[in-house]
Amino acid sequence: MSRALSPATPLAAVGRSVLGTLAMIGRVSRFAGETVSHLFRPPFYAREFLHALVQIGWLSLPVVGLTALFTGGALALQIYAGGARFNAESVVPSIVAIGMARELGPVLGGLMVAARVASSIAAEIGTMKVTEQIDALVTLSTNPMKYLTLPRVLAATLAVPVLVGVGDAIGIMGGWAVGVSRLDFNAAVYLKNTIDFLETWDVVSGLIKGAAFGFIVATMGCYYGMNSGRGAQGVGRATKSAVVAASVLILAANYVLTELFFTA
Amino acid sequence: MIELTDVHKSFGSKHVLRGVDLSIPKGTSMVIIGGSGTGKSVTLKCVLGLVRPDSGQITVDGNDVNTGDRDAFLARFGMLFQGGALFDSLPVWQNVAFRLLRGALKRPKAEAREIAIEKLRRVGLTPETADLFPAELSGGMQKRVGLARAIAAEPEIIFFDEPTTGLDPIMAGVINELIREIVTEMGATAMTITHDMSSVRAIADNVAMLHDGVIKWTGPVSRLDDSGDPYLDQFIHGRAEGPIEAVR
Ligand SMILES: Nc1ncnc2c1ncn2[C@@H]1O[C@H](COP(=O)(O)OP(=O)(O)OP(=O)(O)O)[C@@H](O)[C@H]1O
Ligand SMILES: [Mg+2]
Numbered sequence: 001m002s003r004a005l006s007p008a009t010p011l012a013a014v015g016r017s018v019l020g021t022l023a024m025i026g027r028v029s030r031f032a033g034e035t036v037s038h039l040f041r042p043p044f045y046a047r048e049f050l051h052a053l054v055q056i057g058w059l060s061l062p063v064v065g066l067t068a069l070f071t072g073g074a075l076a077l078q079i080y081a082g083g084a085r086f087n088a089e090s091v092v093p094s095i096v097a098i099g100m101a102r103e104l105g106p107v108l109g110g111l112m113v114a115a116r117v118a119s120s121i122a123a124e125i126g127t128m129k130v131t132e133q134i135d136a137l138v139t140l141s142t143n144p145m146k147y148l149t150l151p152r153v154l155a156a157t158l159a160v161p162v163l164v165g166v167g168d169a170i171g172i173m174g175g176w177a178v179g180v181s182r183l184d185f186n187a188a189v190y191l192k193n194t195i196d197f198l199e200t201w202d203v204v205s206g207l208i209k210g211a212a213f214g215f216i217v218a219t220m221g222c223y224y225g226m227n228s229g230r231g232a233q234g235v236g237r238a239t240k241s242a243v244v245a246a247s248v249l250i251l252a253a254n255y256v257l258t259e260l261f262f263t264a
Numbered sequence: 265m266i267e268l269t270d271v272h273k274s275f276g277s278k279h280v281l282r283g284v285d286l287s288i289p290k291g292t293s294m295v296i297i298g299g300s301g302t303g304k305s306v307t308l309k310c311v312l313g314l315v316r317p318d319s320g321q322i323t324v325d326g327n328d329v330n331t332g333d334r335d336a337f338l339a340r341f342g343m344l345f346q347g348g349a350l351f352d353s354l355p356v357w358q359n360v361a362f363r364l365l366r367g368a369l370k371r372p373k374a375e376a377r378e379i380a381i382e383k384l385r386r387v388g389l390t391p392e393t394a395d396l397f398p399a400e401l402s403g404g405m406q407k408r409v410g411l412a413r414a415i416a417a418e419p420e421i422i423f424f425d426e427p428t429t430g431l432d433p434i435m436a437g438v439i440n441e442l443i444r445e446i447v448t449e450m451g452a453t454a455m456t457i458t459h460d461m462s463s464v465r466a467i468a469d470n471v472a473m474l475h476d477g478v479i480k481w482t483g484p485v486s487r488l489d490d491s492g493d494p495y496l497d498q499f500i501h502g503r504a505e506g507p508i509e510a511v512r
Pocket of ligand 2: 304305306346425
């Protein structure tokens, strides 16, 4: 009990949480590394992969599309209002396009996928863990990392960039619709400005971010699902942790990738 | 031959197994009895390598279960989980034929389905059950599907965790007979956990009683009634009074 009163207690708490975080990073990295290593070792479960592709890619389209549409529209309004302060309203098309492609498309798309997919993966795998289905897989000579994790991670890594690309287009279209209907832009001029100013790298960098975010989302969903505690409470906690961790990691990775891509 | 030597396992501060010694000769049927929460299921999972013991040794035919080729090792096993553990994303027949649809034992879909339906019939389920999903079945039906899955690939070693719990007496009889058949006809080695004393008598060659983390008594089923062991006597007669405390 005397330890609880010692002046070093706050320091010890900080130390503990730092150590805990580092250990966590180590475990997640190992998990991710093991997942990737299964990519190079058969057998592969093609059906599981296709199923995951539909679940993660196709069924996320509406959410990602709506997010992009409204974001593009709001972005156009904001940039118009901001640009008006120094008579630069004409930058709306190019800034909307660059902002969507480089930053908002991948980040908001990634976060929406995190909410939708990390949670459902964690809940599904967590429930399988709690009801001994993961143990059953092992006894049936099927590696859960190959059968459950790899298909989902691979599907998300491939599908999220496509979602981001579609989201970019829809977001730019949202900006265009607002620009033309509310801000008196000429429809053809707006489009021409967009196309003239948008560079390939603006789009490609966003797609690469999307792939990284997809990987993060599925990996966190699988990691927390596989390590779910017992009972319904354990699954609930796993689901929550997966979404939180995926979201924070997406924002952190976004910063790191932006630094890498655009400050050289 | 399965051998457990001085196996210990704790979960946190809970010391569940405290030195389990047990051996199951090839081609015999061992039944494990013991109070709820004494670690029977954990013992089976230790043998399968699903739970790693803290200390002690477990060998199958002389080979340590936690080393060597896990795939080849597990291919010899079938396991019925206490909760059934059916894959709820797959229809019943694909659950039963899981092993036959992928991996080393893979065969054509139609053949796998036929085998699945035959196994379902053996556990008293009609072919119509094959296309339902596990969530559409009753508890006892799920259990029997789990049993069908465990025996589908005709494993050499089969573990049954409470195969008759939740079944009506007639169905329990059918399942007992099936397990007995698998051991005598297919020459499989079986390890069964059950709380049902009529099952014990129907299935067992040998019986082991787990209590307080150790095997309190083990012997042939014929000695069950005149063992002279107060723990075993209390257990098989279901008496509230005796050396085993009712609150554990
Ligand atoms: N994964 C786990 N984590 C923590 N504790 C566990 C775990 N698995 C089992 N236990 C504990 O180990 C003890 C033995 O569990 P086990 O499932 O082996 O009991 P059992 O003998 O099969 O009981 P029952 O007859 O009720 O099925 C229990 O007290 C349980 O709480
Ligand atoms: Mg049990």
